[in-house]
Amino acid sequence: xxxxxxxxxxxxxxxxxxxxxxxxxxxxxxxxxxxxxxxxxxxxxxxxxxxxxxxxxxxxxxxxxxxxxxxxxxxxxxxxxxxxxxxxxxxxxxxxxxxxxxxxxxxxxxxxxxxxxxxxxxxxxxxxxxxxxxxxxxxxxxxxxxxxxxxxxxxxxxxxx
Numbered sequence: 001x002x003x004x005x006x007x008x009x010x011x012x013x014x015x016x017x018x019x020x021x022x023x024x025x026x027x028x029x030x031x032x033x034x035x036x037x038x039x040x041x042x043x044x045x046x047x048x049x050x051x052x053x054x055x056x057x058x059x060x061x062x063x064x065x066x067x068x069x070x071x072x073x074x075x076x077x078x079x080x081x082x083x084x085x086x087x088x089x090x091x092x093x094x095x096x097x098x099x100x101x102x103x104x105x106x107x108x109x110x111x112x113x114x115x116x117x118x119x120x121x122x123x124x125x126x127x128x129x130x131x132x133x134x135x136x137x138x139x140x141x142x143x144x145x146x147x148x149x150x151x152x153x154x155x156x157x158x159x160x161x
Contacts, residue, residue, distance in 0.1 A: 002156045003149050008140065013130040015145060019152050021122045023159045025115045028122040029086030031155060032056070032113065039064065040158055044150035047074065052100070056083055062091070063100055075100055078111075089113040093128070107135040126152075 002019040009016070021028055031037045035054035043049035043066040053063040062078040075096035082090040090113070095106035102108075110129040115122055126148070130136035 003152050006145055006149055008136075008145070010133055010136065013133065013136050015128045015130075015136070015140070015148075017124075017126045017148055017152060019124045019126075019155065020118055021124065021155060021159055023121055025117060025122045026086045027159065028115050028124060028155075031158060032089055033085070035062075037158065038062075041151055041154040042066075044147045045154065047147070056080055056089065058082060063096070065096075073098075077102060081110075087115050107131065107139060109135075109139065124152075 002021055003017060004020055005016075005018045007014075007016045031041060033056055035051040038054070039049040039051045042051075042064065046069050047066040049064050049066050051062065051064045053061055055061055058080055060080040062080070063075070064077075065073045065075045067073055075098065076094065077096050077100070078091040078093050080089070080091045082088065091111050092108050093111050094108040095103045097103050107130070112125075112127045112129075114125045116125075117123075128139075128144075130139065
């Protein structure tokens with residue numbers, strides 16, 4: 001499995017996932033930059049993603065939904081805050097209603113993705129920052145850690161294809 005660690009830091013309100021891949025940084029970056037590749041891993045295996053909008057420029061947005069085993073749809077969005085291709089991506093991640101509009105009653109997280117050369121391949125660090133301990137505990141209770149780990153674990157097969 002490519003995921004080497006997941007660290008929950010309640011004092012700093014962060015959840016950090018680290019994964020190592022046997023591929024160059026530029027190849028791993030394409031998994032974020034190409035919406036068709038992103039949707040092949042962004043959702044856990046039982047909740048595959050469909051990307052509807054994809055603009056990875058600062059101020060751009062990504063809109064997607066994940067389809068559950070019963071056909072249920074769960075919508076989400078990103079607002080891109082910073083991009084330094086092919087090594088850094090920062091965005092706000094949130095939930096959306098059935099029309100794709102942000103849900104104000106659900107938490108958002110600030111996410112920073114860093115790709116760096118490591119052991120002949122790429123290390124990906126994804127750090128999610130929460131606004132409060134309650135928000136972090138809510139997201140962890142909703143399965144964020146497991147879902148993210150399962151989603152990222154799909155990347156190795158995509159890189160091998």
